[in-house]
Amino acid sequence: MFKKINLKGKTALVTGAGKGLGKACAIALAEAGAKVIILSRTKSDLDKVNKIIKKTKGSSQSFVCDVTEPEEFKKVLKKISQLDILVNNAGNNRPEHFTKVKQESMEYLTDLNMKAAFNVAQQSSKKMVKAKNRKKIGGSIIHMSSQLGKVGCEGRNVYNMNKFGVEGLARGMAVELAPYNIRVNTVCPTFVETPMVKKFFKNKKFKNKMLKNIPLGRVAKESDVATAVAFLAAESSEMITGTSLVVDGGWTAQ
Amino acid sequence: MGIFLKEINLKGKTALITGATKGLGRGTAQAIAEAGGNIIAIGRNQSELNSLAKVIKKLKVEYTSFNCDVNDYNRMKDFITKLKKLDILVNNAGTNIPESFLNVKKSSMEKILNVNTKAVFNVAQLCANQIIKLKKKQGSIINISSIFGLVAGQKRTVYSMTKFGVEGLTKGMALDLARYNIRVNSVCPNIVLTPRTKKYFADKKYNKYIKENTPINKVVTISDVATSVTFLASEAASMITGTSITIDGGWTSK
Numbered sequence: 209m210f211k212k213i214n215l216k217g218k219t220a221l222v223t224g225a226g227k228g229l230g231k232a233c234a235i236a237l238a239e240a241g242a243k244v245i246i247l248s249r250t251k252s253d254l255d256k257v258n259k260i261i262k263k264t265k266g267s268s269q270s271f272v273c274d275v276t277e278p279e280e281f282k283k284v285l286k287k288i289s290q291l292d293i294l295v296n297n298a299g300n301n302r303p304e305h306f307t308k309v310k311q312e313s314m315e316y317l318t319d320l321n322m323k324a325a326f327n328v329a330q331q332s333s334k335k336m337v338k339a340k341n342r343k344k345i346g347g348s349i350i351h352m353s354s355q356l357g358k359v360g361c362e363g364r365n366v367y368n369m370n371k372f373g374v375e376g377l378a379r380g381m382a383v384e385l386a387p388y389n390i391r392v393n394t395v396c397p398t399f400v401e402t403p404m405v406k407k408f409f410k411n412k413k414f415k416n417k418m419l420k421n422i423p424l425g426r427v428a429k430e431s432d433v434a435t436a437v438a439f440l441a442a443e444s445s446e447m448i449t450g451t452s453l454v455v456d457g458g459w460t461a462q
Numbered sequence: 463m464g465i466f467l468k469e470i471n472l473k474g475k476t477a478l479i480t481g482a483t484k485g486l487g488r489g490t491a492q493a494i495a496e497a498g499g500n501i502i503a504i505g506r507n508q509s510e511l512n513s514l515a516k517v518i519k520k521l522k523v524e525y526t527s528f529n530c531d532v533n534d535y536n537r538m539k540d541f542i543t544k545l546k547k548l549d550i551l552v553n554n555a556g557t558n559i560p561e562s563f564l565n566v567k568k569s570s571m572e573k574i575l576n577v578n579t580k581a582v583f584n585v586a587q588l589c590a591n592q593i594i595k596l597k598k599k600q601g602s603i604i605n606i607s608s609i610f611g612l613v614a615g616q617k618r619t620v621y622s623m624t625k626f627g628v629e630g631l632t633k634g635m636a637l638d639l640a641r642y643n644i645r646v647n648s649v650c651p652n653i654v655l656t657p658r659t660k661k662y663f664a665d666k667k668y669n670k671y672i673k674e675n676t677p678i679n680k681v682v683t684i685s686d687v688a689t690s691v692t693f694l695a696s697e698a699a700s701m702i703t704g705t706s707i708t709i710d711g712g713w714t715s716k
Contacts, residue, residue, distance in 0.1 A: 209489050209492040209493040209496055209684070209685050209688050209689075210470075210492075210493035210494075210496040210497055210685070210688060210689055210692050211685060211686075211689040212470070213467070213470070232466040233466070235464075235465055235466045235467075236464065236465075236466035236467040237467075239464035239465065239466065239467040240467055260465070264464070264465065378715075379715040379716075382677065382712045382715045383677050383712060383715060383716055386677030386678045386679070386711070386712050387677075387679070389678065389679075391678070397701075398701070423636065423637050423640030423641075423703065423704065424640050424643065424645075424701065424703060425640070425641070426701075428701040429701070430466060431465070431466045431467070431468055432468070432699075432700060432701040432702075434466040434467065435466070435467055435468040435698050435699075436699075436702070438467055439693055439698075444689050444690075444693070445686075445689075445690070445709075446680075446686060447651075447652070447678060447680060447682045447683070447686045447709050447710070447711045448686075448690070448707065448708065448709050448710075449677065449678055449710075449711060449712045449715065450677070450710075450712040450714070450715020450716075451707075451708040451710070451714070451715060453702070453705075453707065454702065454704075454705040455699075455701045455702050456701070456702075456704075456705070457640070457701050457703060458636045458637060458640050458703045458704040460704070460705070461632075461633040461636045461637060461703070461704025461705065462633075462637060462704075
């Protein structure tokens with residue numbers, strides 16, 4: 209009756225896998241038995257993740273790749289033979305008040321969080337639908353969204369725009385890829401203890417204010433999010449598509 | 463327990479399940495027991511409670527049953543306030559009488575409302591108070607909702623009224639219970655093939671309606687729902703509260 213999270217025989221590609229959530233997802237998917245393809249712009253980060261996966265007796269392969277360069281990503285896809293799961297994770301944020309957002313920040317964030325997310329998802333989907341047995345074995349695409357893909361927040365207007373967009377993309381993709389039995393979902397975490405958030409939380413006033421918005425009174429751990437991603441990647445969730453798994457300690461329930 | 467992949471493990475936990483004799487409730491009891499959890503089954507059919515005992519005891523966990531109508535507040539209260547162990551509630555008992563809005567009988571409306579809303583509230587309140595009284599460090603409540611808690615469906619006005627209500631209750635409870643580290647979520651399945659819904663699937667027109675609205679070309683199984691409930695019940699979902707897992711093959715993503 210209960211379907212365990214088991215990814216044996218599956219190949220998963222994770223973008224932004226050098227640090228933070230991407231790294232955690234890559235390791236979690238490997239722990240669940242998947243062969244993991246990890247992408248990042250920084251080779252030394254990839255080496256570290258490879259080492260951890262090796263230690264846990266998992267299997268991984270890494271590529272240095274800037275996902276905002278579609279041609280670079282295409283080359284990576286050509287080098288891998290199988291793809292069943294995509295964790296579309298690479299993303300960034302630069303908090304600025306709406307009236308002060310620099311044109312350059314808006315374009316940088318939107319190019320990475322939306323355009324690159326779209327391109328990576330589209331190219332990966334093209335590869336996934338080519339597998340002859342796809343309908344039978346299924347596929348799963350997980351976009352790393354955010355609670356800020358559901359609600360607004362101060363200084364997060366560009367990030368809000370990007371992540372609400374990703375939520376829309378996921379639903380559209382879910383409808384179009386359903387005939388191939390490829391499921392598409394998002395994970396919407398609250399603030400997670402990652403290098404990116406640690407930087408924001410150096411501002412203690414901001415940190416306390418944000419914690420007050422999380423009813424459970426704690427930030428999420430990387431493992432909380434990575435486990436949710438693994439759940440959506442596996443057949444445990446084989447009828448879950450076009451929706452979000454919100455991992456926010458109650459933030460958006462208010 | 464991995465580095466980033468949390469195990470779905472309910473060893474040592476005790477779950478109370480309403481409407482446990484049939485369909486989703488029975489499947490969920492089985493899934494939770496497979497994950498190591500002890501079962502307290504509430505239902506109105508003694509022979510089915512007995513046959514469930516056999517299934518659960520085979521899984522080497524504790525089984526208690528109580529033959530009671532969830533609408534019988536006094537008996538439910540008497541039973542729940544005496545429980546020595548309680549960590550999880552699966553608030554599953556529910557009913558439906560499909561009628562088009564103009565023809566909904568007053569008696570149907572009241573029956574559905576009593577079971578799906580009032581009893582759901584009462585059982586949740588009794589169990590939350592008991593979990594707090596037992597000084598548990600964590601708890602998890604899962605309300606069985608429906609896609610009709612998110613969108614409308616044909617001949618589902620009363621059902622939608624009650625399930626939208628359950629969605630609201632879930633979020634409100636999540637906020638009030640967060641300080642006790644009791645998480646509250648719902649699952650929103652598409653129409654699942656169960657003994658109760660068999661007649662809907664037998665209706666050709668309705669069957670077509672379901673098929674046309676479900677992008678993933680499969681019917682949601684009891685196991686699909688029971689797996690999500692088990693995930694939410696476990697500490698693998700320790701930052702998930704005040705939200706829903708939608709298990710609908712894409713129905714509500716359109």
